[in-house]
Amino acid sequence: MTAFTGKVVLITGGARGIGAEVARRLRARGAHLVLIDIDQPPLRELAAELGGDDHVVAVSADVRDLGAMEAAVARGIERFGGIDIVVANAGIASYGSVLGVDPAAFRRVIEVNLLGCFHTVRAALPSVIERRGYVLIVSSLAAYMAMPGMVAYDASKAGVEHFANALRLEVAHRGVDVGSAHMSWIDTPLVREGFADLPAVTRALAELPNPLRKTTSVHECAARFERGIARRARRINVPAWVGVLRWLKPLLQTPFAEREGGRTTPTMLPEIDAEVTRLGRSLSARTQALGED
Template sequence: MTYAINGRVIAITGSTGGLGRALAIALQAKGARLALLDINADAVAEQVQSLGGGQDVWGGYVDVRSWEAVEAGINAAAAHFGGIDVMIANSGIAIASPMEKIAPEAFDRVIDINLNGAWRTFKAALPHVQQRRGYLMAISSMAAFVHSPLQAQYTASKAGVWAMCNSIRLEVRRLGVGVGTVHPTFFPTNMMDKVHADPAGVKIWGGNSKGLWKMITLEEVVAAILRGIERREDMVVVPAKNAIPARIPGLIRKWIERAGFRDRDIAEAVELAGDGLN
């Protein structure tokens, strides 16, 4: 059964980036009510106006590196709309730098935004999404499976997002909440503009003009994400021809999940678990 987008409240972090903007436009065309969240408050305000404003398009400030900011922003969005159906963790950055040169704080920043930021987003959104038996979606990458040089920080963060979502999916399925990850190859965004302005990035991926690293269109990625939401998919791979290397690591995992983790046992374990601080 199709999970209709029309009328759903869909929240997006990183809403003013290239993918975030394109997603917002496409989701609005499908009838979604939008909660647009970004660290750039002025850009969010402009984005809300560009989409017509009104009660069905709301914007707010979120810095995914701050738990307090994420919780406040998502709670404000839920208060405005009366709830949230779908949460898309879209905020992300990339840096091309080898371990021998990268500054430790630069490595930490990529991990904190891409991985920890997605976790904070899901953590804050879950109480609202749970009430509507909705769907959590995180934007990962083919970098979760294809680990390139000069990008240990990025590949680790995106592989971490994939693994994190696989674990969270088991925890929340008894609540009627779906969890999915999106794994596109290279596509045009402001992030890719920075890669192409970086001699190291150009050297590694050859300008992404041909071969294994050739870019696909932004429209292809957006269309795949919309299909993923409508199907509440566990994994969205773009383009589809990349599905084999992306899905092979999960074949055994699916068997283990079915054989080893029963919902009743997970529910009991959740009740027994602490907050991790002791």
């Protein structure tokens, strides 16, 4: 018996990256899974890998569609009887400054990352309340420290952190715990695609001091998620040093810190915008293609 034996875990963005690796770890510890993703082929492959219909309900759905999320949750409840744990993990990023980003891409990031989080929780929360369960909202280091050229991602991840804070207040008296996860660079498709598309970001990252430039493996990240979910953590920071930035946030927003931290922005940001112009898109090619299906 483990903390997850017989529990039903719903994970959005479950086909790749952090979502997929968390799914593997929790299935190995006895959980049943409701996996939701817009990308059907890897979702089907993962569901088969993890035991198929006996243990996994795989639903191709867009988190921007509340009706689709409600239908996905209903399928999970019908199959397994309820939802104990929600991991609102689906997320994308866009490229470019406020003046350089494609407005449609900006809107899509906000809709997937923030509105999608609301839809996920709204659909699953009645069952989670019934089972006195746990909700994990996947935010980012970006909620603690903004980065130029990632304005939509920064705004959405700060938004979902505060969404988690408000939700925690709303459901604590009903026996439900709520946490938020905050990660630095994780070796996921989202991060790899961004580095490949934007050499300026890779160069800027190389100039940052350790540990800010280090990329963490998805396996280590998922292991931290597993431990945090098991103890119904209020916050999961990956790596652990990311948590320090939460306490430093007021200092990071002082004029002095912003001036020092922004010394490379006058050269880096035009390079990013020029690269976005050459690409002809503000999203990774994979993310853009998924939105056109």
